[in-house]
Amino acid sequence: MPEFDFSTTLGPAWFPTPLFTASGCASSGKELSQFFPLRDIGAVVTKSIMLKARPGRPTPRMAETPSGMLNSIGLQGPGIDTFLANDIPWLLQHNARVIVSIAGENVDEYAVLARKLRSVEGISAVEVNISCPNVENRGLVFACDPQASRLVVDGVRRTLGGDIPILVKLSPDVTDIVEIARGVIDAGADGLSLINTILGMVINVDTMRPHLAGKTGGLSGPAIRPVAVRAIYQVHQAFPKIPILGMGGVRSGRDAFELVLAGASGVSVGTATFSNPMAVIDVQNQLREILMSKGFNSLKEAVGFAHRDE
Amino acid sequence: MSSINRHSKQITATVVSNKRIGQYHQLLLNIGHVVENARPGNFVAISVGGENSGLILRRAFAISRVSHRSDKGDGTMELIVAPHGSGSKWLCSQPEGASLDVVVPLGTAFGIPTEPAQALLIGGGYGSAPLFGLAEVLKSKGCRVDMILGASTASKIYAPIEGKRSVNSLKIYTEDGSAGTLGKVTDPIPSLIEEGLVDVIYSCGPMAMLAAISHIANAADIVHQCAVEESMACGIGVCMTCVLPVENSDGQIAMLRSCIDGPVMDGSRVQWNQVGKVAK
Numbered sequence: 001m002p003e004f005d006f007s008t009t010l011g012p013a014w015f016p017t018p019l020f021t022a023s024g025c026a027s028s029g030k031e032l033s034q035f036f037p038l039r040d041i042g043a044v045v046t047k048s049i050m051l052k053a054r055p056g057r058p059t060p061r062m063a064e065t066p067s068g069m070l071n072s073i074g075l076q077g078p079g080i081d082t083f084l085a086n087d088i089p090w091l092l093q094h095n096a097r098v099i100v101s102i103a104g105e106n107v108d109e110y111a112v113l114a115r116k117l118r119s120v121e122g123i124s125a126v127e128v129n130i131s132c133p134n135v136e137n138r139g140l141v142f143a144c145d146p147q148a149s150r151l152v153v154d155g156v157r158r159t160l161g162g163d164i165p166i167l168v169k170l171s172p173d174v175t176d177i178v179e180i181a182r183g184v185i186d187a188g189a190d191g192l193s194l195i196n197t198i199l200g201m202v203i204n205v206d207t208m209r210p211h212l213a214g215k216t217g218g219l220s221g222p223a224i225r226p227v228a229v230r231a232i233y234q235v236h237q238a239f240p241k242i243p244i245l246g247m248g249g250v251r252s253g254r255d256a257f258e259l260v261l262a263g264a265s266g267v268s269v270g271t272a273t274f275s276n277p278m279a280v281i282d283v284q285n286q287l288r289e290i291l292m293s294k295g296f297n298s299l300k301e302a303v304g305f306a307h308r309d310e
Numbered sequence: 311m312s313s314i315n316r317h318s319k320q321i322t323a324t325v326v327s328n329k330r331i332g333q334y335h336q337l338l339l340n341i342g343h344v345v346e347n348a349r350p351g352n353f354v355a356i357s358v359g360g361e362n363s364g365l366i367l368r369r370a371f372a373i374s375r376v377s378h379r380s381d382k383g384d385g386t387m388e389l390i391v392a393p394h395g396s397g398s399k400w401l402c403s404q405p406e407g408a409s410l411d412v413v414v415p416l417g418t419a420f421g422i423p424t425e426p427a428q429a430l431l432i433g434g435g436y437g438s439a440p441l442f443g444l445a446e447v448l449k450s451k452g453c454r455v456d457m458i459l460g461a462s463t464a465s466k467i468y469a470p471i472e473g474k475r476s477v478n479s480l481k482i483y484t485e486d487g488s489a490g491t492l493g494k495v496t497d498p499i500p501s502l503i504e505e506g507l508v509d510v511i512y513s514c515g516p517m518a519m520l521a522a523i524s525h526i527a528n529a530a531d532i533v534h535q536c537a538v539e540e541s542m543a544c545g546i547g548v549c550m551t552c553v554l555p556v557e558n559s560d561g562q563i564a565m566l567r568s569c570i571d572g573p574v575m576d577g578s579r580v581q582w583n584q585v586g587k588v589a590k
Contacts, residue, residue: 024550031314031547031570047550055555055565058587062543062551067364069543073550076565213586221366251366274544275357275366277320277413 005298006288008042008265010243011165011190013124015042015097015266018299019256019284022247022270023048023101023127023169023193024073025220028087029094035277038096041284045245045268046087048103048129051112053079058213063202068221068249069271070200072214075103075132080116092122099167101127104152107142111155118160126164127245128156128189131171131196133218143171143180143196150183157188167245169193172224172231178238191243193268194235195228220271225249229262236263236304251279253286260287260299261306312571314547315416317347323412325404326386333465334436335402336374337389341414345376345385349419350444351537351574354389355545357411358397367543369397372514372573373415375443387414390439390468416545418574420444420512420535426452427509430502431477432495432523433459434515435466440537441514442473449476456507457481458498460519464489496522503530510535513577521582534577540568555581 008018020042026032029044038044056076063070077083080102091098100123104110110128117126130152131143142148153168160166168189174180181192197218204211228248236244246264250256251272259267267287272279296302326338341348355368374388393402404410420440423429429448431441438459445455455476460483461467467482467489474480481498482490491497496519502508503526513523514537527534542552546569553565554572557579566572 025548027548027550034314034316034318034546035320056550056553059540059551059553059585061553062541062549064365064367064543067366069367071543071549071551076550076553222364271366274549275368276411277544277546 004288004292005300008299010125010167010245010266013165015124017042017284018260018266019280019287020099020245020266020268021045021273021280022268023129025270025273028083029091029096032273032277033094036281038091038094041280042266043097043099043124044091045099045127046101047077048075048101048132049077049080049083049113050075050103050105051080051109053077053082060212061214063211063217065200065202065219065221066223068219068223070202070212070217070219071197072212072217074214080113084116084120088120088123097124098122099125099127101129101169103129103132107148107151107155110152111159114156114159117164123164125167125190126156126160127167127169127193128153129169129196131169133171133173133197133199133216141171143169144174146180146183149180150187153184153187153189165190167191167193169196170231171196172227173199177231178234181235181239181242185239185242189242191245192235193245193247194231194264195224195248198224198227220249222249222251222255225255225258229258232259232262232264233306237307240304240307250283251276253283253290256283256287257290257302260302261304263304263307265300265303314570315352317344318413318416318546319344320411320413323410325406325408325410327406328402328404331470332468333392334468335391335393337391337401337404339387339389339410339412340384341387341412342385344414345378345387348373348376348387348415350440350447351418351420352415353417353545353573354387354412354414355416356401358400365397365400368413368545369401370416370542370545370569372440372537373443374439375446390436392436413545417569418572420537420574422447422451423453423510426454428454428507429456430499430508430511431455431457432499432511432513432515433457433468434495434519435461436468437515437537438468439514441512442470442476444512445473445476454478456502458483458495460484460495462486495519496526499523499526503532508532513537517585520577524577524580524582528578535574536577536580537573538568538575538580539573542569545569555584555587557581
């Protein structure tokens with residue numbers, strides 16, 4: 001019997017396993033290394049970094065919801081220069097593979113971020129986050145606008161050249177995600193990250209006001225998994241050759257398998273890490289076991305398997 | 311930038327006992343040798359609701375006290391839990407022998423003076439819980455320990471009889487006068503400071519109380535170590551929800567994580583008037 005092949009590729013980037021952290025759910029990886037060696041997973045996807053340091057939103061930033069949570073962090077972070085000086089070297093020293101997530105306030109800022117990353121050795125891929133729901137101006141959620149999405153990705157692609165793969169993270173809060181996907185693929189995306197959180201709100205019935213200081217927040221956790229499965233299925237159906245990094249409510253190997261069947265070549269574990277620091281490793285072990293028990297010889301055989309003909 | 315408590319581990323703990331004390335539950339958990347690394351001020355994060363629960367986030371609790379029996383490899387940790395929400399109610403319903411998924415120890419600890427000092431410990435509601443473990447440690451270092459506990463009403467005071475042994479004095483204040491003196495915990499602080507009875511203040515309780523104590527401590531230039539309270543999703547520093555505006559060593563105001571840079575913080579650095587606002 002041939003040895004089971006668990007490796008995956010996202011465009012030209014190769015990873016020994018298909019399990020990743022999800023951007024914004026692992027900070028820059030350091031804290032999780034207390035619980036497992038970061039090199040044991042596919043890659044660390046870092047929290048979206050912006051050009052300048054940002055304090056983020058005031059508190060409360062969080063509300064637990066049925067099988068999920070709302071967050072409204074507002075992209076708190078140290079800014080790209082500090083991040084490149086501190087976090088990236090630390091991750092590389094610890095032999096972690098790294099996907100850097102970037103977020104800009106405008107089209108040009110994404111290109112500036114890309115320029116700063118171009119010369120950094122050792123980055124596996126760049127995730128272009130055009131879908132963070134926690135920005136001041138909802139009009140800046142580029143992923144809701146096909147033209148803006150395309151412009152951002154075009155700028156990043158031109159700046160980065162062909163060496164570093166680009167994944168573009170999309171929002172499910174759109175009328176037609178396939179249309180948005182088409183735009184960013186045309187503009188040069190190597191792959192897609194599906195899905196970002198869904199915009200939601202909780203009203204505190206004691207204060208009778210929105211609970212989050214930012215009023216709205218991004219819904220994550222098992223509650224949104226069916227939305228992720230649907231988005232991945234639709235996009236994989238339209239673009240079967242474009243690799244998808246799937247995320248949204250995965251907390252077990254069974255959940256990850258569902259995303260793989262829908263068409264994900266890799267799976268990020270996000271909110272589950274908040275309740276289980278070992279979640280990425282646990283999901284990784286469970287997924288490997290499930291794939292083998294179902295008779296697959298490789299992860300790749302299972303990607304998009306739910307789309308097969310009768 | 312500080313890092314996660316390097317002793318933190320995810321373990322399975324067993325409920326040794328679960329007793330109701332007034333409005334609270336006292337849970338005793340066996341966490342084995344991990345207990346050796348737990349310090350007063352540290353907290354734990356516990357999964358609630360069972361495997362298929364819709365409650366997906368851990369609940370954080372201050373460690374009240376620990377005891378260690380190295381001969382048996384047993385280490386127990388006491389938590390005081392108020393059954394307010396669905397997660398804490400579930401935890402308070404766990405019987406003896408139940409297994410819990412616990413990450414422990416987390417966060418910063420109260421600093422212990424190197425020389426014997428006069429310590430004033432102030433607790434609000436069940437925020438008094440970690441102060442009893444702290445009192446034991448301070449006592450063993452030769453410190454004088456005075457304690458002031460307060461709450462809105464008598465049933466919300468947590469002051470176990472055995473805990474009183476580790477303090478030199480205990481004063482109780484309630485806002486409705488149903489126990490101790492009518493008033494707030496902050497009322498007696500200025501005169502205690504004036505009398506020269508306070509070298510350091512330790513506090514744990516609601517944020518408004520911590521802010522009021524900080525105000526008094528700053529004016530008198532007394533060190534104030536407080537254990538802050540912000541709702542958190544992960545407890546391990548990755549979710550960024552439990553942040554507070556705090557002045558860092560460069561004099562900059564930064565949104566620090568209360569799970570990693572706290573819960574014990576220097577009260578004089580916390581920007582109390584900015585909590586819940588955007589850091590400037």
